[in-house]
Each structure stands twice: as structure tokens, then as C-alpha cells.
Amino acid sequence: MDNGGGFTVLISVVVYMGICIFVGLWALRKTKSSSDFFMAGRDLGIVVTGFAVFSSIMSGFGFVGGPGLVYHMGMSSMWMVIGAPMGTCISFYLLGKRIRLLAELKNSVSLPDVIASRYNSQATRFLASVAILLGVMGYLGTQILAMATVLQDIVGNTSIGQLNIETCVAISFAVLVFYCVTGGIIASVYTDVVQGFIMVIAALLVFLAVTTTYPDGFMGITQTIRTDDPEAISPWGTVGILGCLSWYFLFTVGSSGQPHVITKLMMSKRIQDIRHTLPISVIGYSLTALLWLSIGLAMRALVISGRHSELSTVDAAAPQFLQAYTHPLLAGLVFAALFAAIMSTADGFLNIGSAAIIHDIPQSLRGKSLKNELFWARTTTVIIALIASLFAIYSGDLVAIMGVFGWGTFAAALVPVVTIGFNWKRATAFAANAAIISSLAVNIGTKLFEIEIPYRIDAGAIALLVSLTIFFGISLLSKPPKLDNEVEAVMDL
């Protein structure tokens, strides 16, 4: 793309960032309490909730990390995508009704709030908050790094020239913080709707663009990849069957443990709306995931055949494809939507992270929240974003790998406690605490000590298996717990 095209893309992104600032200011006027800031006043309609759910999953991880993984390892990472629709089904079947009812009954503003009601335990609330905070750092770092990577690529294609990644992280941090601090979750969910629509259309257009980019279209792409390496285009890609299936497990069962997704289920205006929210989420996600697949395969074929020079990093697959092979307006549209995806998901993470710090941890330690929660929520948002930005710069991981770590941390810690525990009266608080602690030990231990697991089985999947086993085992060996009458009544519905 020449400098003119590069500027068209840059202008699209700048215009979009301007819109985000406007949405943030608009949402600022609507945000009057911490309930508005964290739960959007529990007033979201069908379409907004549906788009908010799928946009939360399809974030910078999906649009930058996903195509990068397909480029790097062939079809392997598609198991994350293939697992997500079934995972969303599990979330809705097991939690859609239950979590919404409990949230309304107990007037909860966060996931640990609902967990504390279910288990009647402040220790479980505390541990869940810690797990959420740790996962937020990994996942939020992914979003900021994805945003900075894309920005670096866009600016590099203009006469401004290449900026270093630290500068791009700083710019991303500034816009993100302004948007999140002012608007809270309201800004995020309304941006999700615009982003969702743009993403679905853009994914279909990019998919068409991919078929015209390469000689013989999609057939040519698969032929080139297959000739170079038959395994890359097989269902297991280069990673192999066991690694792929561990991702499938993590993204199917683990989906219902993602706090940024399931808290959206607590925000709908009417409980009955969730019957329509599920199809919107699954279809929307699957359509946008075409971008993950098509760009990744196209870039792999282009590089193998020598039509495109080798990428400097794996994460550059999506930005480079869009800039080199699509019309500047389409590229601008996708980049704008990509920023929207990143910002709204990051907003969701900042939201649950700040809720954990200023609402849940003080509640579990002192029995009450901080005074002036709204002010502290905004202050904490800035601090979390700053820490996550540093994590993004200095962790040295790829966007997608950090994303998988965050996803795995949430899944292993929260699936037993929330997904199973909210449906199984036999589950005890002690089992929940043990499951969270063991999941964090396995997940963070393997990351910290760089333990290599055979067959590239994902550490998050092992942590999830361990925590589920411990959760079931301890609950079955313990005396059945005495539940709060109201909680029991909701679990019977």
C-alpha cells in the first residue's frame, strides 16, 4: 500500500478513536453509580447483549493473534475457534439463566459478588477476585500489545515512519484509559454493537478479498500450503492432535469461565432475552472468525510462494495482509473495527479488574466496599492499565500466546466454581477454594518455571482438568453444604 493508502487507513483509525472518545464522554453522562459503571445498570437489550458477548471473545486476540497463529502453525489454532460455539452453548445452558437470576436477587455488581452469595464465603470471593486479577493482566496485556502492534504497522506505512513499540503502547494506553475511565462498561457495550456489525461485514468482505488475492483463489492457497507441508493444512496443523484437542477443551469447557463474557449475561434487562442472545452471539462469532482463518492461510501461502516477503513477526500477519491486499477503505474499516474490538474487550477487563480491587477484595477482607466506589473504580482502572501495558512490553510473548494464558487462567479457576458450582448444590466452598488455588498453581507455575508439557498440551487445559478433579473430589467427600434459602430457590428454578 502506498503512502496515500496508508494515510486513508490512519485517518480511519484516528476518526474511530475520536468516536471512542465521544462515546466515552456520552457514557460518562449516563454513568451515575458504581452499578452503572460495572453492570450498565442491568439494562441491556437483546442485540446489545448478544453483540457484547461475541465481541468480548473476538478481540485483539482473535483479530491479531488468530491470523498470526494460522500463518505460523497452519490449521492448529482453528480448534480454539471451533470450540467457541459449543463453549458459548455451555455458558448459556449452564449459566445464562442462573447467573442473571442470582445477580438480580442479590443485587450483585461483579462476578465475585455472585460467587460470594452462592458459597456464602468471603474466602472464595477473595480467591476468585485474585484469579480474575491475574487473568486480567495476561489478557489485558494481549489487548494493549495487539493495539500497539497494529498502530505500529499502520503508522509505519505512512510518511511519519516507523514508531517503536513502546511509543505505540503509550498511545494505546492513553486512548484506552480515557475511554474506559469516562465510560465504564456502558461505553464498552455500546461500542460492541457498532464494532460487531462492522466486523461481520468486514470479515465477509476480507474473506472475498482473500479469494481474489491469490492465483486460483482459495484452491491455490490450500494447494500451495499442502505442497509445502501436508500437515499444515490437515485438521491438526503443525502442532499435532493432542495439542489441538487441549485447546479445544480449553475453549469449549473453559468458555463458561471467562468473566468478561459471563458478566455480560448479568447485564440484560429481561431474563427471557437470553434465548435470542445465544444465536446472535454464536452466529456473529462464527462469521467474524472467518477473518482468523482466511487471513492466516492467505499470508502463509503468499510467504511460502515468495509473493510476499517474510513477516518480521507472526503478529504482523493481519495488519500486513490488510494493508497490502485490500482496498484502503476496507482496510481502514477493518482496522477501525479491530480497534473497537480491542478497546471494548480491554474495557471489559479493566472493568472486572477494578471491580475486583475496589469492590470484591475490600468486601472479602473488611466486609464492606470502599467509600466513593465510582471514584476509586476510575483511579484503579488507570493503575491496572499501566501495569498491563508494562506486562505487554516486557513479557516478550506473542499476542495470541498471552491471550491463551489469560483464557486458561480464567477457565481453570472459574469453570468449576461458577459453571459447575452454580448448578450443583453439593459443591462446597472449601472445594471451590482448593480448585482456584490449584488452578493458579498449575497455570502460573508452568509459565513461571517455563515447564514444557509433552505434545504441546496447553497448561491451561491441564490446570482446568486438575481444578475440576479437585473440585468434584473434595465436594463429594465433604458433607453437603447448607445453602442460603434464596440461593437454593434460584438453583431449583
Add this chain to the structure above:
Amino acid sequence: MVLFLEEPPDSQGYQHPEKTTLQQGGTGERHVQTLWWGAVFGVLQLLFAVICLIFGICRQGTLPRNRIWVFLIGGALYLIIFLVMIFTYRQYINDPSDLWLSLPVPTAVMLFFLWPFPLYFVLVYSLRFEKWILQEEDVNLFKKLVTSTQKLPEEND
């Protein structure tokens, strides 16, 4: 158990000989030892996922018999698709030239059948919501519960 098998070289892929940012998987021979273990792992996962869905429509720990068939049929179809993918992959190892819709057959089964299949469960959820998930009387019961909960603090005041 799989973790205790001796891992063959290149089982996780290896670096492309010319492109440093790409990986290659080599031949399917690396899967000779693990393919059937993988198939068992996959089948167990699918069963677990479908059991989770069934668990989601249980009411007070019991499941009306007329509902379970819908999930057993869906689960069986889902399993069949997965196993077809495994068997066609076994053939693909021997003959990678067999294509369907310009993709290797197992990859086509994965993308065109396994990926969209959960729409079956989405449809069940949306169409049977008022009968199986949340009935009118549940909503009324819940409203009463909320009202009584809100009254309690007022009475205590």
C-alpha cells in the same frame, strides 16, 4: 496416560527450513502412536460437553425423559462427525491428494460440519426456552422471591 508415552521427534512440528516465522508438521507418521489416544481424548471431551448441556436443563436434579433424546441424538451426530474426521485423517496420512471443496477431506469435515454443528444446540435452546429453560411460572416464582427478599431488610429496619 498420554503424557507418559515417549514423545516422537517433531511431534509438535519444527521450524520451516526457509522461513523462520513458519512451522511445519512434516508427515502424519508422527501421529501413529497418538492418533487413537487423541480420538479417545476428543470423544471424552464431546461427551463431557453434551453432558454439561444436559446438566443445564435438569430441574431440581432430575431430567424429564422426553428431553434427553434431543441431546442424545445431537451428541451422537456430533460424535459421528468427529470420528469421520479422525478416520478420514488416517486415510489422508497415506494419501494427501484426496481433496473435497479444495481442502483435505478431514479439514473439510472439521470446517464444514464440526464447526457449525453446535447450531443444533443453539436451536434447541432458542426454540424450547419457555418449556425447558425458563417457564412462565419460574419467572413468577422468581419475582415473588425478589419481592420477599427486598421486604426483609425493610422489616428489619
